[in-house]
Amino acid sequence: MATIGDVARVAGVSRSTASYALSGKRAISEDVRRRVKDAVRELGYTPNAGARALATSQTMVIGLLAQFLEDEFAPAMLQYMLGVSNTARELGYDILLSTEADGRNALRRMTDSRMVDGIVLLNVAEDDDRLPILRDAPQPGALVGLPADCSGVEVFDLDFEEAGRTMVEHLHRLGHRELVLVSQPEHVVERGGAYVWRLQNAALAEARARGITLHAVFGPAQQPEVGRALHGLLDAHPDATGLLINNEAAAAALPTVLHERRLTAPADLSVVGRYSDEFARTFSLPYSSIESAPDRLGRMAVRELVRRIEGQVGPDEPHVVRFVSPELVDRGSTGAPRGD
Amino acid sequence: MATIGDVARVAGVSRSTASYALSGKRAISEDVRRRVKDAVRELGYTPNAGARALATSQTMVIGLLAQFLEDEFAPAMLQYMLGVSNTARELGYDILLSTEADGRNALRRMTDSRMVDGIVLLNVAEDDDRLPILRDAPQPGALVGLPADCSGVEVFDLDFEEAGRTMVEHLHRLGHRELVLVSQPEHVVERGGAYVWRLQNAALAEARARGITLHAVFGPAQQPEVGRALHGLLDAHPDATGLLINNEAAAAALPTVLHERRLTAPADLSVVGRYSDEFARTFSLPYSSIESAPDRLGRMAVRELVRRIEGQVGPDEPHVVRFVSPELVDRGSTGAPRGD
DNA sequence: GAACGTCGTCGAACCGGTTCGAAACGACGC
């Protein structure tokens, strides 16, 4: 494999001159620059990434930590990963991926050994045990998900409070007076999935403010339990006319459940979920939903991370905490309640 | 950040001695070894990955190329990625992920700049344009998917011929005489997805040999087209009693279609698919299926790749081409045809 | 007591880049 020494020899210059000719960091005569570039082409030279990283202490790699925890709906996670990965590439960075269950271990390895210039954490819990490590690390970090303590990192998340309010408001306006909200399983919440609380509490408050009833329940995240749970739920609340779903597995299982009960949306029941458009297409879900925008969040996280890495924003400048406003995508699954 | 020089100074030895004390590649007195280890702990020393890669020309990183092409069913791809990633970690390797549409570009970058010790290619087409680049690369490569030319790389794939035969045999034995096979969209085949052909041709041959009818059709891979296509298919072949599905999107859409037609499996129609158990759970598919074993294939690819990387198998020893035998997972969706 | 082997350690070189300071060179003004 050709090194810059080979290039220099072929071009008849010193190694440093070859380096400058390629980087353009010093003035180089047109003649020499051409000779160096020709030599590069002739030898098929590509700089050695390790050597460059050593010399510049820049790896041009971003670490991506994605934990696939129990009851995490994998296809949903994938979309965040793709948003991160594709954006990183556009900005000239590669992705070092860890899917290790022990995220702390992976994080330490990546940061301590200087394999990456920055870190993106997916699926961040309220009291995420990876955060103290990330804060101590010399590399900047960006999160998708809202922890209790946002200091020292860039944070991006959907505005789940607004999402909860929007869902309730939307159905109330259509005339619904009794709603059911299906959240993620309780142990996802206990693990620190605070976004579940945020949406649920905002929805409850909004319902109270509007004087309507909202039954909030945790649904399982696995088949076939979730199907049974949905049946039980609809049995338990026969007067509910609106269904809110903040649980990917439940959303995916809903078409079958409604078919089994001979119900159609919106004629018999208005349904609104919270998942991405891509998710809706993959699972052919016909329900209106709050767009969770995973690709957009991943993209924003990487963008801001790279700005930090490249020093376009100073180390003392405040960190970003940004909430994406939820948009309701109308797929026609909501309407006036049947009784009206 | 502490370097090995710092460790050496604290321990009162030379850098080389510190290195040997840690690697164990030369005899070191118990006293010195302890002092070095203490210094490591005290300073929180972790070797710099770039420096080590430069010195040893080993990065302990494996490149993973996953292209998310049009009509590729993303959740299915994710399972291969996880198999690769998790196995790599178990063997001490990290994953450099590329999801770039232009796989050749990503491959060249990874290999030329020596960022990785080996490469795993997912979703390999019959005449995959990444293969010539991989063969020329100094790093070994492993594929998931069967190309026309297997030379110079390790190849792992499901035995799609046997899968096709098994599906037909299974339904024939139960008494079915007219079957329909839904394959991937035609342009996936044209792009080089030869596995579609392999399964289809073997199924057709097996049906012929058994004197039964098999209608093979290409199905779309997107919603809502695939649902309509399934309806059209069932309309067109009212006498078919068995349905074979080699198309993830069609499999995912089938429960709804059957509900809409008021059909249940196996009472009205026997159904057998080709997808992984994980996929079946994610989409709550109740159909018996040929297990496509993505995690196992990813695992095997990485295992063999690492054996090559670490020289446990010599450069002149022949490369592996291994087909995983398909297993039929019985989920009770097949039985004797209704007419019997 | 000289020759020899073993063990533990050190210094130096190397991996392949980048970058700083200085030197060589021609042009210019005086």
Add this chain to the structure above:
DNA sequence: GCGTCGTTTCGAACCGGTTCGACGACGTTC
């Protein structure tokens, strides 16, 4: 003819590890 300046190039040092050859100390052996 000499000093000065700007442009272009070079040599050396450095990033942080690993590894080879050598060397000193010590214990055996004849």
